[in-house]
Amino acid sequence: MxxxxxxxxxxxxxxxxxxxxxxxxxxxxxxxxxxxxxxxxGFVLGFISVVAMLLIWMERKVSGHMQSRxxxxxxxxxxxxxxxxxxxxxxxxxxxxxxxxxxxxxxxAPIIIVVPAVLSFLCFxxxxxxxxxxxxxxxxxxxxxxxxxxxxxxxxxxxxxxxYSLIGGMRTVAQIISYEVPAILAIVPVVMLAGSLSFxxxxxxxSFRWNLFSLWGIVSFIIYxxxxxxxxxxxxxxxxxxxxELVAGYHTEYSGMKFALFFVAEYTNMVIVSMIASxxxxxxxxxxxxxxxxxxxxxxxxxxxxxxxxWFRWTFPRLRVDQMMIFxxxxxxxxxxxxxxxxxxxxxxKL
Amino acid sequence: xxxxFIPDEEDRIMIEGYMEQIAFLILALFAVVGGLITxxxxxxxxxxxxxxxxxxxxxxFYAMLGAPFLAAVQVIIYAGSIMTLFVFVIMLMxxxxxxxxxxxxxxxxxxxxxxxxxxxxxxxxIIGGGFLTGKMGSWTPEKVDSVGHTRVLAQVLFTEYLYxxxxxxxxxxxxxxxxxxxxxxxxxxxxxE
Numbered sequence: 001m002x003x004x005x006x007x008x009x010x011x012x013x014x015x016x017x018x019x020x021x022x023x024x025x026x027x028x029x030x031x032x033x034x035x036x037x038x039x040x041x042g043f044v045l046g047f048i049s050v051v052a053m054l055l056i057w058m059e060r061k062v063s064g065h066m067q068s069r070x071x072x073x074x075x076x077x078x079x080x081x082x083x084x085x086x087x088x089x090x091x092x093x094x095x096x097x098x099x100x101x102x103x104x105x106x107x108x109a110p111i112i113i114v115v116p117a118v119l120s121f122l123c124f125x126x127x128x129x130x131x132x133x134x135x136x137x138x139x140x141x142x143x144x145x146x147x148x149x150x151x152x153x154x155x156x157x158x159x160x161x162x163x164y165s166l167i168g169g170m171r172t173v174a175q176i177i178s179y180e181v182p183a184i185l186a187i188v189p190v191v192m193l194a195g196s197l198s199f200x201x202x203x204x205x206x207s208f209r210w211n212l213f214s215l216w217g218i219v220s221f222i223i224y225x226x227x228x229x230x231x232x233x234x235x236x237x238x239x240x241x242x243x244x245e246l247v248a249g250y251h252t253e254y255s256g257m258k259f260a261l262f263f264v265a266e267y268t269n270m271v272i273v274s275m276i277a278s279x280x281x282x283x284x285x286x287x288x289x290x291x292x293x294x295x296x297x298x299x300x301x302x303x304x305x306x307x308x309x310x311w312f313r314w315t316f317p318r319l320r321v322d323q324m325m326i327f328x329x330x331x332x333x334x335x336x337x338x339x340x341x342x343x344x345x346x347x348x349x350k351l
Numbered sequence: 352x353x354x355x356f357i358p359d360e361e362d363r364i365m366i367e368g369y370m371e372q373i374a375f376l377i378l379a380l381f382a383v384v385g386g387l388i389t390x391x392x393x394x395x396x397x398x399x400x401x402x403x404x405x406x407x408x409x410x411x412f413y414a415m416l417g418a419p420f421l422a423a424v425q426v427i428i429y430a431g432s433i434m435t436l437f438v439f440v441i442m443l444m445x446x447x448x449x450x451x452x453x454x455x456x457x458x459x460x461x462x463x464x465x466x467x468x469x470x471x472x473x474x475x476x477i478i479g480g481g482f483l484t485g486k487m488g489s490w491t492p493e494k495v496d497s498v499g500h501t502r503v504l505a506q507v508l509f510t511e512y513l514y515x516x517x518x519x520x521x522x523x524x525x526x527x528x529x530x531x532x533x534x535x536x537x538x539x540x541x542x543x544e
Contacts, residue, residue, distance in 0.1 A: 011366065029362070033369035105396070136500055137419055144426040151403060151430060154437055158396060166441070173434045180431075197501060 010039060044118050052267040053083035059310050066314040093256035098160070101253060106159030110254065110261040113152035116145045117268035124275055125199040127285050127295040137197035142276060143184055146231065149269065150176040153233075153240065156262070157250035168249025171321060172233065172240040178328040179230035179237075185336035186224040189216055189343040190280050203284035207293070210283035216346075219339050221281040223332055225305075228273035229312060230328070232266065236316040239324055274305030375415065382408035395440045403433040417492055420501050 014035045018028035057072065057080060064071025072079030097106070123138035125131045135141050150172060157169020191197055194205040211217040230237035241249030251262045278284060278301035285298040319327070381404055388401025406429040413422035495503050508516055 011362070029365050030369050033366050033373060036366065037370060037373065102396075105400070135419065137423060140423045140427075140501075141419070144423040144430075147427055147430040148407070150434055154434060155400070158437070158441070170438065170441070173438060177431055177434060196499075 010035060041118075044121055045114075048114075048117060048121070048268045048271075049087075049264060051271060052264040053087060055267040055270065055306065056086070056263070057083045058306070059313075062307065062310045063314045066311075087260065090256055090260040095256045095258070098162075098253050100161045102159040102161055104159075105155050106161075106253070109152050109156035109159055110258040112155065113149055113265040114261055114268075115152075116148045117265045117272070119145045120268075120272045123199055125203055125279050125284055126298055128200075128204075128293065130295065131200055134198055134200040138199045139187060139191065139197045139202070139276070139280070142272065143180070143187075146269070146272070147176070147180060149265065152265075153250050156254070157240075160250070160253040162253055164246040164248075165250050165252050168240040168246050168252075172250065174321075175233070175237065175239060175324060175328075176231055178325060179227040179332075182223050182328065182332040182336045183227035183231060185333070185340060186220045186227065187276075187280055188336075188340050189220055192340075192343055192347065199279050199284070203279055203286065206283040207286050208288075208290050210286075210288050211281045212283075213288070216339050216343050217281060219335065221277070223336050223339070224277055224281070225308070227328070227332060228277065229309060230324070232269040232273055234266075234270070234309060235313040236319050237324060238318060239321055270306055270309055271302065274302045274309065277305050278302050371415070374411070378408045378411040378415075381405075382412075396437065399433055399436045399440065402436075403429060406433075417495075418500070420504055 011032050014032045015025075015028040018031050023031070060082070061071040061079070063069075072082035075081040075085050097103070120142050122133050123131060123135055123142055125134075131138075153172045153176075154169045157165045157167075157172065160166070190202060190211050193211075194202045196202060196205075212221055233240050240246075241251065246252070251259060254262065278298065282301045282305075284301075285295055286293045287297055385401045385404030385406075385408060389398050389405060392398050392401065406425060410422040410425035410429075413419070413425060490503065490507075498506075
């Protein structure tokens with residue numbers, strides 16, 4: 001059943017309901033509009049929750065095997081239902097609000113942090129023509145939306161009214177704003193060569209040769225993966241929530257469902273960063289050298305990228321704050337500028 | 352809309368129109384509430400949050416008006432600048448709960464009410480003169496769509512408006528140099544102490 005038929009069924013069902021309740025056609029249309037918006041929102045929220053649960057299970061398995069353990073193996077086959085059990089536990093947990101927190105800010109932070117994660121799926125390129133909305137400037141849109149999450153993290157850090165959380169929040173501001181610059185600059189050469197910011201056109205430009213198969217492509221890819229890891233606060237850049245220094249950083253004071261929302265956002269952002277890396281550098285749904293195209297390759301690439309990020313987490317030690325800042329501004333930024341200049345000169349010579 | 356019915360193109364357009372209206376109303380509500388919080392709240396952190404709420408809603412308006420580039424840039428720039436504002440509030444102002452309960456000084460109340468009154472008068476004069484309709488430029492929405500939104504912007508910015516663009520970047524560089532000068536602990540001019 002196609003998506004259009006599905007929405008048509010929904011429209012029929014809701015307007016039928018509105019008619020039996022004795023509402024006018026205008027009101028029926030209004031209710032249908034609200035129903036469609038709620039249905040889409042609910043679907044995306046459910047989707048990202050399931051993906052996050054799957055990834056949490058995956059991370060525990062990966063970390064277990066990297067440390068010569070087995071990981072979760074009791075609940076369900078291969079411990080697959082462990083995440084569901086955890087989710088039920090988090091849902092049923094008492095919601096504790098510390099006495100001295102800045103209530104409105106503290107309450108809103110976990111809600112706001114999910115918003116960019118949900119919105120980013122708007123441009124997820126599953127397959128040729130299977131992009132929910134192939135915006136003219138999809139890449140810029142995702143980058144812009146991603147920069148909103150820093151506000152939520154800072155709100156959590158500030159609203160908790162706790163020294164460790166505040167330090168975590170301040171570190172996040174410094175880190176995300178610093179690493180956003182190389183992350184965007186690493187993508188600029190791709191945009192220059194493809195001549196477009198839309199995911200569809202960038203992937204079409206790689207139908208034969210991925211962007212990774214060139215010197216500038218490798219450099220851009222490495223810069224993007226490093227700064228992407230930093231933007232989603234994962235080890236070796238998990239300075240905002242460094243356990244050994246800051247208890248749990250910005251989410252120290254959260255428990256139950258609020259904590260779960262931070263978790264969902266973290267894993268969804270991981271999917272988004274992997275999606276951008278695979279769409280922009282790894283050819284999206286295309287195999288190299290015209291060997292074929294399928295949404296399966298896209299998903300496989302995304303999962304390979306997620307595995308890479310998990311591999312980083314369990315094998316690298318955490319950076320110090322000053323090392324992190326120096327690495328971002330004095331190493332990644334000049335290299336990405338040199339990379340852009342190199343691609344620009346190459347384009348000028350070729351034309 | 353007739354019952355029972357199979358939705359046709361007309362019904363879809365009607366429902367899309369409703370969705371657009373709902374989105375507009377939500378954005379408008381957020382923009383107004385954010386603006387009100389910005390000007391009325393005593394706590395600077397809340398003011399900054401109200402400001403970002405207002406700006407994000409306005410970027411939603413840009414997106415709905417067919418200016419997606421402006422919307423994206425608005426989000427990128429203001430998300431970063433509001434974070435800087437937060438850091439300023441925390442690092443430089445060092446507020447306690449007692450500070451916030453202090454009544455504002457008489458001087459600032461008088462000046463602020465005078466300026467607010469002037470602004471209100473100006474707005475009333477503009478609204479009283481009928482809503483202004485801008486002059487129609489050479490770039491119609493259809494023409495922009497045919498070339499590509501970002502491409503049009505880049506072409507116009509780097510040809511027609513090159514000098515203003517360069518002057519603005521020069522001003523920004525001056526501001527950067529000033530910030531670095533202020534941030535230095537000791538100045539070493541001429542290489543010698």
